Amino acid sequence: MSVSRRDLFKLAGVGAIISALPSKSSFAAAEKAGKMGAMLPPPKGNRVVVCGGGWAGLTVAKYLKKEDPNIEVVLIEKRPNFFSCPISNEWLAGLVSLDFLSHDYNQPAAKYGYKFINATVLGIERDKKRVYTNYGYIEYNYLVLAPGIRYNYSAWFKDDKQMAEYARVHYPPAFIPGSEHLALKRKVWEFEEGDFVITVPPGAYRCPPAPYERAAMIAHVFKKNKVKGRVIILDPKGDIAPKGPGFRTAYEQLYLGIVEYVPNAVIKEVDPVNKIIKTTAGDFKFADANLVPPHQAGSLVWMADLIAKDKEGKPTGWADQDPITFQAKADPNVFLVGDVIGGVPYPKSGHMANSQGKIVAKIIASRIKGKEYKPTLPDNTCYSMVNGDPQEAIVINVTYELKDEKIEPRARVINERSKALADATYKWAKALYRDMFA
Ligand SMILES: Cc1cc2nc3c(=O)[nH]c(=O)nc-3n(C[C@H](O)[C@H](O)[C@H](O)COP(=O)(O)OP(=O)(O)OC[C@H]3O[C@@H](n4cnc5c(N)ncnc54)[C@H](O)[C@@H]3O)c2cc1C
Numbered sequence: 001m002s003v004s005r006r007d008l009f010k011l012a013g014v015g016a017i018i019s020a021l022p023s024k025s026s027f028a029a030a031e032k033a034g035k036m037g038a039m040l041p042p043p044k045g046n047r048v049v050v051c052g053g054g055w056a057g058l059t060v061a062k063y064l065k066k067e068d069p070n071i072e073v074v075l076i077e078k079r080p081n082f083f084s085c086p087i088s089n090e091w092l093a094g095l096v097s098l099d100f101l102s103h104d105y106n107q108p109a110a111k112y113g114y115k116f117i118n119a120t121v122l123g124i125e126r127d128k129k130r131v132y133t134n135y136g137y138i139e140y141n142y143l144v145l146a147p148g149i150r151y152n153y154s155a156w157f158k159d160d161k162q163m164a165e166y167a168r169v170h171y172p173p174a175f176i177p178g179s180e181h182l183a184l185k186r187k188v189w190e191f192e193e194g195d196f197v198i199t200v201p202p203g204a205y206r207c208p209p210a211p212y213e214r215a216a217m218i219a220h221v222f223k224k225n226k227v228k229g230r231v232i233i234l235d236p237k238g239d240i241a242p243k244g245p246g247f248r249t250a251y252e253q254l255y256l257g258i259v260e261y262v263p264n265a266v267i268k269e270v271d272p273v274n275k276i277i278k279t280t281a282g283d284f285k286f287a288d289a290n291l292v293p294p295h296q297a298g299s300l301v302w303m304a305d306l307i308a309k310d311k312e313g314k315p316t317g318w319a320d321q322d323p324i325t326f327q328a329k330a331d332p333n334v335f336l337v338g339d340v341i342g343g344v345p346y347p348k349s350g351h352m353a354n355s356q357g358k359i360v361a362k363i364i365a366s367r368i369k370g371k372e373y374k375p376t377l378p379d380n381t382c383y384s385m386v387n388g389d390p391q392e393a394i395v396i397n398v399t400y401e402l403k404d405e406k407i408e409p410r411a412r413v414i415n416e417r418s419k420a421l422a423d424a425t426y427k428w429a430k431a432l433y434r435d436m437f438a
Helices: 005-011 024-036 055-067 088-092 106-112 161-170 179-190 210-224 244-254 299-303 350-369 419-437
Strands: 047-051 072-077 081-083 102-104 115-118 121-125 130-133 136-139 142-145 149-151 193-199 228-234 259-262 267-271 276-279 282-285 288-290 295-297 307-309 315-319 331-336 380-388 391-403 406-418
Touching: 047 055, 055 072, 055 106, 055 350, 055 419, 088 179, 088 210, 102 106, 102 419, 106 115, 106 419, 121 299, 142 350, 179 210, 193 210, 193 282, 210 228, 210 244, 210 259, 210 380, 244 259, 244 380, 244 391, 244 406, 331 350, 350 380, 350 419, 380 419, 391 419, 406 419
Parallel strands: 047 072, 047 142, 072 115, 142 331, 193 228, 193 288, 228 259, 295 315
Antiparallel strands: 081 102, 121 130, 130 136, 149 295, 267 276, 276 282, 307 315, 380 391, 391 406
16 A cells, blocks of 8 residues: 555644654655554454553553453564553652562563554554554554654754753653653762752643652652752742642642742743743753643644644634543544543543543443443542651542533542551552553
8 A cells, every 4th residue: 555645744643733744754654554464463353452551541452352352462562671650750769669569561461362463553544544653554444543642842842853962861750651750860869969850741741749758758868868858849830739738748748848839930031051040930940850741642643633722713722522432522433542632620630541441341342232321430549659668648539420511520638648558659650550451
């Protein structure tokens, strides 16, 4: 088959926004994938292709097979193994080993009978129901997009890709699992003196309490190693949320003079070369930093042309899906799940992605069986470690209710840190890992 340049632009999601523009090499890769032909024979029955093997995709794949073993499920993931962002702040502080966060994709694929393909999705043609990978294309009956987030450096550096790359390499955000986390840990443990700045992204971002938990864990390392360093949190919001009182008390009681929280610090300019950040709360020079830019839905959603638009027709950055069924508004055969979704009051979390994944699996399986299914609403639980010695955590649990067609959250928060909640943190993580992998 041949893929025209126009098709390639469509495949690569051009027209979304500048930062979605693929490089020349990704055009070449998509073209090569088109020329490679089919990677799997056409589906004999119902084939569901799940793109992205993170918290959402892994859950959808497993639960689809549990719902109906006759469904052919194909999970495509670009990473060879799984690295967990949840508990990565504890790992940053040396409280758990890398083994705790790492899992293999073979075990669940073998146990539940879905195909795991270690490949990168390069393009999506919804009219042909095809997904293009670096090994060729795969046809689907239903498509699930669960690629997580991508960084929106263009909000800081416009079209200056070199500066974006400089910031990412020198001050990795570590909000997408992998090498960035290793780099951040090295920086924290090698830090000698001065201000270590963390930027909290504006708008919706992955794991709202993560920057505050990370600040506490870095402060724990500085305190333990007697480093003359401060952790400066630059937050565009007026206050810490969620679990504000729990974090504030921990900063005051455990890390006085180490953690400085700066509210209303909306970023005006980031200069990673001269190590300076200009904000509405003042200018900050840093010795080292964890520069976390704004987040958006992962590139696959842009490629599939399924990003929501605001009233002025500008992309919101997040997927345009039904809030209850997770079905793409523009395509009944495509579902969006996990951190990519927009227009809902759900936090972007692993627990939430797992909870949504089970619902989406039920919806697709029921559709295939031709049965009615009334979807339930997902829920969220999120622990944050605030003390490293002794280990102590705080927690938020949120359930959701549909009232007058509006999804309303009901939150229960425990801001009093305790060892019991630290134990519960690891219990929660083990239960979720078991749910996705065992
Ligand atoms: C520091 C930190 C701490 C956190 N702590 C918690 C916590 O305590 N509790 C909690 O519930 N959540 C926590 N989270 C949030 C949680 O990690 C995310 O919300 C969760 O990973 C979202 O799941 P997802 O499946 O949507 O995305 P991901 O888990 O990121 O999965 C997306 C997958 O898609 C793959 N992918 C993307 N593009 C392609 C492509 N083109 N081809 C093939 N594969 C592709 C990626 O490699 C990735 O594996 C934390 C996050 C961070 C950063």
